[in-house]
Amino acid sequence: MTPRPCDDARFATRARVVVGWFFAALVAGCAPASPPLSDVASMDAREAATGVVEIECTNSTCPTVAIAGERVASPPFRGVGDPSLEFDPSTSALWLSYSSLAPYESAGQTLFGVSLALARSDDGGRTFRKVSDLATVTRTSEPTRMLATMHEVSTVALGPSGAVAAWLDYTQTFIEGGRDRRADLHLRLAAAPSVDALPAAPPERWLRGTVSGTDDLGRVVLEPPTPVRFDSSIVPGHACLTFTEPTLYASNGRMFLAANCIRAIAPADYSLELFELDPRAPTSARPRWIGTLLDGADAVALGATSLEQADLALARDGSLLLLVTQVTGPLACTGAPTHRGCLVLEVDDIDRAHVRRGERGPWVRARIGADMVSTAPGPGLCTYDRNSETGVLIVGTRCGANGLTFELRRTGLHP
Numbered sequence: 001m002t003p004r005p006c007d008d009a010r011f012a013t014r015a016r017v018v019v020g021w022f023f024a025a026l027v028a029g030c031a032p033a034s035p036p037l038s039d040v041a042s043m044d045a046r047e048a049a050t051g052v053v054e055i056e057c058t059n060s061t062c063p064t065v066a067i068a069g070e071r072v073a074s075p076p077f078r079g080v081g082d083p084s085l086e087f088d089p090s091t092s093a094l095w096l097s098y099s100s101l102a103p104y105e106s107a108g109q110t111l112f113g114v115s116l117a118l119a120r121s122d123d124g125g126r127t128f129r130k131v132s133d134l135a136t137v138t139r140t141s142e143p144t145r146m147l148a149t150m151h152e153v154s155t156v157a158l159g160p161s162g163a164v165a166a167w168l169d170y171t172q173t174f175i176e177g178g179r180d181r182r183a184d185l186h187l188r189l190a191a192a193p194s195v196d197a198l199p200a201a202p203p204e205r206w207l208r209g210t211v212s213g214t215d216d217l218g219r220v221v222l223e224p225p226t227p228v229r230f231d232s233s234i235v236p237g238h239a240c241l242t243f244t245e246p247t248l249y250a251s252n253g254r255m256f257l258a259a260n261c262i263r264a265i266a267p268a269d270y271s272l273e274l275f276e277l278d279p280r281a282p283t284s285a286r287p288r289w290i291g292t293l294l295d296g297a298d299a300v301a302l303g304a305t306s307l308e309q310a311d312l313a314l315a316r317d318g319s320l321l322l323l324v325t326q327v328t329g330p331l332a333c334t335g336a337p338t339h340r341g342c343l344v345l346e347v348d349d350i351d352r353a354h355v356r357r358g359e360r361g362p363w364v365r366a367r368i369g370a371d372m373v374s375t376a377p378g379p380g381l382c383t384y385d386r387n388s389e390t391g392v393l394i395v396g397t398r399c400g401a402n403g404l405t406f407e408l409r410r411t412g413l414h415p
Contacts, residue, residue, distance in 0.1 A: 053366040055413055057379070057394065065390060065408040067119045069130035073102035077112050079406030081395045084155040084247070084311065085125075085385035088195065094121040094388055095195045096128055097154040097165065101406055102137075113137040114150040116167055118195065125388035125410075132199045135169065153309065157248035159255040160279045162193040165201075166246040166257065187243050187259065189283040204283040206243075235261055235273050235289055243273070249312035249320075255282055256350065258293060258310050270306040271295040272324070274353040291353030293322065294345075294362065301361030302343060304328055312347070313384040316414055320347040321365070322355060323392070325380030339380030341369035342394060344415040366415040368394055386414060 082099035096119040116134035135151040154167035170185040188203040240261040249256045255277045263269040272294040278285035304326040311323040326340040344366035346356040356363045381395040390410035398405045
């Protein structure tokens with residue numbers, strides 16, 4: 001009998017490979033089935049006494065964002081996630097880089113395939129159309145194993161020398177029986193004169209991290225990273241096993257990169273580090289470390305295990321926003337993280353990597369949740385551009401008879 005993917009514990013575990021949860025996908029375990037989507041009639045957006053805007057999206061108030069030309073994959077895994085918005089003032093085009101999810105078969109198993117693509121809007125975010133793939137899944141089969149290279153969490157920025165893209169890719173090795181044994185992780189950057197030329201640009205490999213398997217308790221084991229341009233020594237005093245989930249930000253002829261430094265998987269020990277890239281050679285010159293934007297203590301202060309998938313963007317009032325996903329966990333018996341929506345913070349001094357703070361930790365400008373996305377791993381993975389009518393984009397998940405679907409939803413919120 002073919003299992004229903006949304007009720008199957010093996011499906012729930014594998015599902016977390018997409019949209020940033022590569023590490024959790026390597027942890028075996030069970031997961032509870034999730035309830036179906038609920039249709040709530042209204043979105044609650046209120047200004048609290050502290051000045052924090054709180055939003056709960058519902059199916060009716062945060063509609064999905066369709067991308068014309070994006071193929072609809074077959075069940076049980078499909079959809080889009082990991083969005084990143086970037087406005088080009090020279091053409092008035094609004095660019096969206098994103099992950100595209102589709103299944104593939106290997107050794108009798110249905111596995112996730114995650115690719116990257118670029119879409120464009122010429123009407124301020126009212127509509128989007130796919131322009132091209134940015135990086136696609138590659139597979140190599142051998143007598144006793146299969147290698148699959150995935151790509152996710154892309155970000156695009158326009159600087160003085162053109163367009164730069166950064167993303168995460170990893171090659172997983174599946175041996176007979178289907179158990180993950182090894183995964184080579186890379187942080188990559190590519191540069192081109194324009195955004196639409198990025199797919200043809202050869203990406204530079206910045207860091208290689210290796211997951212060598214799992215220990216007897218099912219926990220992920222990371223080998224020390226292989227130094228390239230972006231190694232653990234670049235962050236003084238930190239033993240970063242690897243860097244993940246990059247975000248790019250360009251302003252006044254400068255370009256910045258923020259990425260998660262992962263010091264430990266279980267328990268989670270992440271920090272968000274800020275770097276400045278050389279505007280003349282953003283993908284080839286060694287970056288300059290500025291400082292730590294957020295750390296584990298900040299996550300705890302904000303009610304999370306870790307703060308992940310950052311996005312840097314200007315608000316309409318000129319403030320520099322920092323959007324992060326609240327991740328809590330591990331869940332009982334899975335060790336898999338759970339998204340709890342997005343927080344909008346502020347960077348008040350980028351040259352010191354300083355986040356605006358209150359008495360109890362980072363000051364929160366807005367909280368964004370989504371009741372309509374009750375399926376694991378939950379809502380999050382937000383992006384924002386003040387030139388987009390979408391407001392903040394959030395990723396939701398939907399689980400039903402056709403399996404698990406990831407989708408972009410527009411909140412309309414301009415924090």
